[in-house]
Amino acid sequence: MSTTTTTWLAISGLALVLAGPISYALLLRVPWVRSTAAPNLALVAVGLALGLIAAVRARHGWPVWLAAGDVLLTLMFVGALFGLFRLPAPSQVPGEQAPAPDFTLPDQDGQPVTLSSFRGKGPVLLVFYRGHW
Amino acid sequence: MQQAGGTVLAIASDPVPKCRQVHQANGLPFAVLSDVDLQAITAFGVLHQKGPRGKPIALPANFLIDADGRLRWGHVSRRVQDRVDPADLIQHVRHVIDL
Secondary structure, three states: OOOHHHHHHHHHHHHHHHHHHHHHHOOOOOHHHHHOOHHHHHHHHHHHHHHHHHHHHOOOOHHHOOOOOOOHHHHHHHHHHHHHOOOOOOOOOOOOOEEEOOOEEEEEOOEEEHHHHHOOOEEEEEEEEOOOO | OOOOEEEEEEOOOOHHHHHHHHHHEEEEEEEEOOOOHHHHHHOOOOOOOOOOOOOOOOOOEEEEOOOEEEEEEEEEOOEOOHHHHHHHHHHHHHHHOOO
C-alpha cells in the first residue's frame, strides 16, 4: 500500500514538473501567462514537492532518481524563464510628460513617416518590436 | 485607437523589405517603420546592443504619446517573453484619448 502511494507520488510529481513547461508553451498566446508563467510555475512547484515526498518515503531507488530529475527540470525551466530570456535594462527612457524624441523613418513602402507630423491630430502609440527572423 | 483619431506605428531595426513582409503577412492595419540606423530605438532608450545573432535590435517596448507630442506612458519588457497586457494597453490608450 505504502509502496503504491510512493509510486503514485513519484510519477504524478514528474508528470506535473513536465506539465509546467509544456503548458507554458501551449499557453504563450495568453498574455498574463506569457508574462508571469504563474500557473506553470505552480504546477512545477507542486510536482517537485510530490517528487521530493516520494523520494523521502522511498529513501533509495528509482523515486530518488526521479526526484533528482524533477529538481533538474525545475532548475532548467526557472533558469530559462528568468535567466536565459532576460533582456538588458533600457537606457535613458524619456520620462513621462517629456516631449517625445522626434524621428523620421521609412514605412513598409519606403514612404517617410515623421512622428511630429501627428502633433495636434491625435495620440500615437509606438510599438517597438524585436524584428522578424 | 485609430478609430478615435490616433495612430499606431510599429518600429523595428529591420530593413524596409522585411517590414513590408511583416506588414503583409500579418495584414497589419498600421505602418511598420524601418529603423536600420537605430535612430528612434536609441532616442527612446530601447536599444538591445547584442540581440540574437549579435545584431543590435529593439527591446520590446510600447510608448503612448499624446496629441501635444508628450510622452504619456511607456512599458519596456525586461524578459523576452514579457509583453504588455493588451487590456492594460487599452486602458492607457483610453485615458490619453479622453483627455
